Amino acid sequence: MSDEKATTTEAEPPRTRDREEAGGGTTLSLSRRRLLGTVGAAGAGGLALGASGGALALSQGRDPVTPLASVGTGRHTFHGTHQPGIVEPGQAHGHLAAFDLVPGAGRREAAALLRRWSAAAAALMAGEPVEGVAATGIADDAGPSSLTVTFGFGASFFDRTGLADQRPAALEPLPEFSADELDGRRSNGDLWVQVAADDGLVAFDALRVLQRETGRAARLRWQMTGFNRTPGATDRPRTARNLMGQVDGTNNPRPEDDDFDRHVFVPRGGDRRSPAWMEHGSYAVVRRIRMLLDEWDKQSLEQQERVIGRRKSDGAPLSGGDERTPLDLEKTDARGRLLVPFNAHARVSAPETSGGATMLRRPFSYHDGFLPDGAPDAGLLFVAWQADPQRGFVPVQRKLDRGDALSRFVRHEASALFAVPGGAPEGGYVGQPLLEG
Numbered sequence: 001m002s003d004e005k006a007t008t009t010e011a012e013p014p015r016t017r018d019r020e021e022a023g024g025g026t027t028l029s030l031s032r033r034r035l036l037g038t039v040g041a042a043g044a045g046g047l048a049l050g051a052s053g054g055a056l057a058l059s060q061g062r063d064p065v066t067p068l069a070s071v072g073t074g075r076h077t078f079h080g081t082h083q084p085g086i087v088e089p090g091q092a093h094g095h096l097a098a099f100d101l102v103p104g105a106g107r108r109e110a111a112a113l114l115r116r117w118s119a120a121a122a123a124l125m126a127g128e129p130v131e132g133v134a135a136t137g138i139a140d141d142a143g144p145s146s147l148t149v150t151f152g153f154g155a156s157f158f159d160r161t162g163l164a165d166q167r168p169a170a171l172e173p174l175p176e177f178s179a180d181e182l183d184g185r186r187s188n189g190d191l192w193v194q195v196a197a198d199d200g201l202v203a204f205d206a207l208r209v210l211q212r213e214t215g216r217a218a219r220l221r222w223q224m225t226g227f228n229r230t231p232g233a234t235d236r237p238r239t240a241r242n243l244m245g246q247v248d249g250t251n252n253p254r255p256e257d258d259d260f261d262r263h264v265f266v267p268r269g270g271d272r273r274s275p276a277w278m279e280h281g282s283y284a285v286v287r288r289i290r291m292l293l294d295e296w297d298k299q300s301l302e303q304q305e306r307v308i309g310r311r312k313s314d315g316a317p318l319s320g321g322d323e324r325t326p327l328d329l330e331k332t333d334a335r336g337r338l339l340v341p342f343n344a345h346a347r348v349s350a351p352e353t354s355g356g357a358t359m360l361r362r363p364f365s366y367h368d369g370f371l372p373d374g375a376p377d378a379g380l381l382f383v384a385w386q387a388d389p390q391r392g393f394v395p396v397q398r399k400l401d402r403g404d405a406l407s408r409f410v411r412h413e414a415s416a417l418f419a420v421p422g423g424a425p426e427g428g429y430v431g432q433p434l435l436e437g
């Protein structure tokens with residue numbers, strides 16, 4: 001990966017809590033910033049302070065108001081080579097939202113909006129109050145909680161802003177797949193925002209602030225809310241599970257891999273299909289994929305495992321080993337049957353069987369209530385990152401569309417593709433090289 005990372009996790013030095021005399025009583029105020037300081041002390045001493053931290057503070061004669069956990073202290077930086085929200089571990093709460101520029105809004109309004117959004121995102125991610133917007137108060141007591149905010153441009157953005165000659169070839173519309181059942185109202189969009197945090201109120205606050213910052217330049221087109229496991233819910237860091245109960249994310253490329261950047265980010269100066277303003281950027285494929293959970297739950301454990309090609313309990317390949325053991329695609333049982341079936345999802349989607357096609361999957365689960373037939377309206381907000389969708393998502397989805405055992409249990413209901421520019425430097429904003437170039 002590049003040397004410079006958009007992401008750091010920081011803990012601030014300890015501070016004492018504000019004590020404001022108000023009227024006859026004493027009001028204790030714990031601002032987001034000061035909570036960050038207080039929790040930072042806990043974080044610096046070790047993430048495991050947890051509930052015992054209060055007792056420790058008491059025994060040392062300090063103020064007994066000590067945070068119960070260090071989740072709030074997680075902090076990523078907005079400015080950097082890449083935008084945040086791509087390589088960081090997935091957070092517990094996420095919102096995906098697309099906006100359309102209003103009629104009459106063009107390049108100038110878009111530039112002003114991206115400047116406002118970037119300033120707000122930088123402040124929110126640092127746990128600072130947002131300037132110029134009435135505070136919502138929603139996240140006042142929380143630290144940054146690993147908040148990330150990511151911005152992208154859909155293909156239609158370039159026509160609306162008179163920048164059609166700058167539209168990347170890599171942003172060409174995704175092909176139609178035979179199993180698609182897409183809802184146009186929840187697909188595509190001029191602008192995309194991904195907000196994620198380990199605290200639900202922090203995530204909602206950020207979405208709300210960004211929506212208010214659109215002013216009269218853009219209006220919401222669609223919005224989806226998702227979730228993942230909360231940090232600390234498992235005995236040790238583990239790959240997350242999806243709503244089918246599968247360990248999902250095992251074979252993702254890792255930032256420490258030599259070829260990670262090549263697969264995920266547009267190289268310096270752009271490339272054949274991405275203009276220079278996209279350098280260090282990436283492309284996000286977003287698919288809302290409903291899971292037919294009632295149908296899935298009727299399958300035996302063995303059937304479920306053969307659909308994926310991995311064990312449900314620990315994600316290990318059916319060809320043997322543990323979660324991290326590479327799939328052996330040739331191995332057979334005593335009767336000569338492939339241990340990882342020919343149509344198992346893990347086989348059909350593996351780079352070895354897809355000409356090396358690679359993407360970084362960073363999804364959220366969703367649950368939007370129940371459908372008229374009583375089935376859960378639930379599934380995966382699939383978000384895949386790659387340097388070029390034609391070398392990542394598209395060839396893999398073409399194969400899955402033809403012969404994936406999982407297809408029977410899922411429905412692709414919405415789809416979008418966004419160009420996500422590189423990160424903004426201090427004092428700059430996301431998309432500035434495009435909008436002011």
Ligand SMILES: C=CC1=C(C)c2cc3[nH]c(cc4nc(cc5[nH]c(cc1n2)c(C)c5CCC(=O)O)C(CCC(=O)O)=C4C)c(C)c3C=C
Binds near residue numbers: 242346350396
């Ligand atoms: C076109 C890309 C993909 C879609 C759409 C997709 C949907 C989807 N996947 C799961 C569950 C699992 N996927 C797993 C692996 C996996 N999936 C894709 C691509 C798409 N999945 C890839 C590239 C891979 C990795 C293949 C490899 O390198 O071996 C797994 C196995 C564990 C893992 O490696 O993550 C599971 C489980 C669901 C439920 C789903 C749609 C709802």
Ligand SMILES: [Fe+2]
Binds near residue numbers: 345349
């Ligand atoms: Fe998959």
